[in-house]
Amino acid sequence: MTPDRRTFLIGSSLAVAGLAFGAQARKPQQQRGTRLILLGTKGGPTLGLTGRSNSATLLLINDIPYVVDCGYGVSRQLISAGVSLDRLRYIFITHHHSDHNLEYGPLIYNAWVAKQPPRIDAYGPIGLEKLTRDFFNYMKFDIDTRIVDEGLADPRRLVTVHEFASAGLVMQNKDVKVRSLRVRHPPIRESYAYRFDTGDRSIVISGDTAYAPELAKFAENADVLVHEAMYLPAIDKLTRQFAAAPRLREHLLAAHTSTEDVGRIAAQAHVKTLVLSHFVPGNDPEITDEQWAEGVRKYFNGRVIVGKDLMEV
Numbered sequence: 001m002t003p004d005r006r007t008f009l010i011g012s013s014l015a016v017a018g019l020a021f022g023a024q025a026r027k028p029q030q031q032r033g034t035r036l037i038l039l040g041t042k043g044g045p046t047l048g049l050t051g052r053s054n055s056a057t058l059l060l061i062n063d064i065p066y067v068v069d070c071g072y073g074v075s076r077q078l079i080s081a082g083v084s085l086d087r088l089r090y091i092f093i094t095h096h097h098s099d100h101n102l103e104y105g106p107l108i109y110n111a112w113v114a115k116q117p118p119r120i121d122a123y124g125p126i127g128l129e130k131l132t133r134d135f136f137n138y139m140k141f142d143i144d145t146r147i148v149d150e151g152l153a154d155p156r157r158l159v160t161v162h163e164f165a166s167a168g169l170v171m172q173n174k175d176v177k178v179r180s181l182r183v184r185h186p187p188i189r190e191s192y193a194y195r196f197d198t199g200d201r202s203i204v205i206s207g208d209t210a211y212a213p214e215l216a217k218f219a220e221n222a223d224v225l226v227h228e229a230m231y232l233p234a235i236d237k238l239t240r241q242f243a244a245a246p247r248l249r250e251h252l253l254a255a256h257t258s259t260e261d262v263g264r265i266a267a268q269a270h271v272k273t274l275v276l277s278h279f280v281p282g283n284d285p286e287i288t289d290e291q292w293a294e295g296v297r298k299y300f301n302g303r304v305i306v307g308k309d310l311m312e313v
């Protein structure tokens with residue numbers, strides 16, 4: 001058996017195992033409704049050392065996966081969450097920092113070799129079309145070889161890219177309405193939050209942003225707000241450790257939201273549940289859950305969850 005053939009078979013059997021697991025583990029009525037699962041909760045481009053994978057969030061709406069951001073590790077995290085990759089259907093990118101898109105192409109690729117999902121729709125700001133095209137060019141030799149050798153469909157035809165340059169309605173189907181809001185993440189201008197309104201829940205994902213009062217309006221009365229979080233005392237500790245840190249600190253403060261300000265946004269928005277994710281710094285095991293939550297609690301009296309990878313909310 002050639003390595004290529006083996007890879008293909010492993011992919012197929014994984015997909016079959018996933019389907020079998022799904023059939024046994026979930027009763028039909030449990031597939032209805034909206035589930036939210038954190039796939040990766042670390043902020044920033046470096047790899048997680050503390051059990052946090054890079055940024056990615058999953059919504060299962062009537063059992064259809066909607067993946068928001070594709071940080072490194074998203075394919076593996078999806079499998080760990082019980083979603084076989086041949087089920088991949090919708091992808092949303094908040095902005096084009098690598099901790100949100102590094103595994104965008106590879107996720108599509110992994111779904112393709114898993115069992116060729118019938119169709120993938122990808123949504124995101126300007127640049128997504130080029131990113132998609134460039135990824136397929138990057139993998140052209142392998143893709144063209146497998147199409148001939150293994151009879152796979154052309155993955156370039158599996159993906160439909162929907163690029164946008166302003167906020168508003170992103171997509172709508174019978175299960176969900178998705179809207180976007182431009183947030184504050186300098187120097188990147190094309191950075192968006194997403195709001196998913198389904199039959200049973202409303203869920204907002206902040207993406208990367210500095211304190212943005214308009215986000216409170218956008219998230220008004222949502223059941224769940226998943227918001228990025230920055231812990232200032234740890235940033236100050238970092239500043240003392242590295243020569244380049246003052247510049248990094250300046251960037252972080254201009255582009256991300258302190259836990260206190262996250263609390264303000266959640267309070268202004270009157271959300272039921274606030275989930276902290278995209279932790280900055282994301283690699284400091286000394287920061288306790290209580291420390292992440294204490295700034296938030298100064299302003300927000302609702303339910304606060306300090307996110308963990310593969311946690312379902």
Ligand SMILES: [Zn+2]
Binds near residue numbers: 099
């Ligand atoms: Zn980020």
Ligand SMILES: [Zn+2]
Binds near residue numbers: 185
């Ligand atoms: Zn970013």
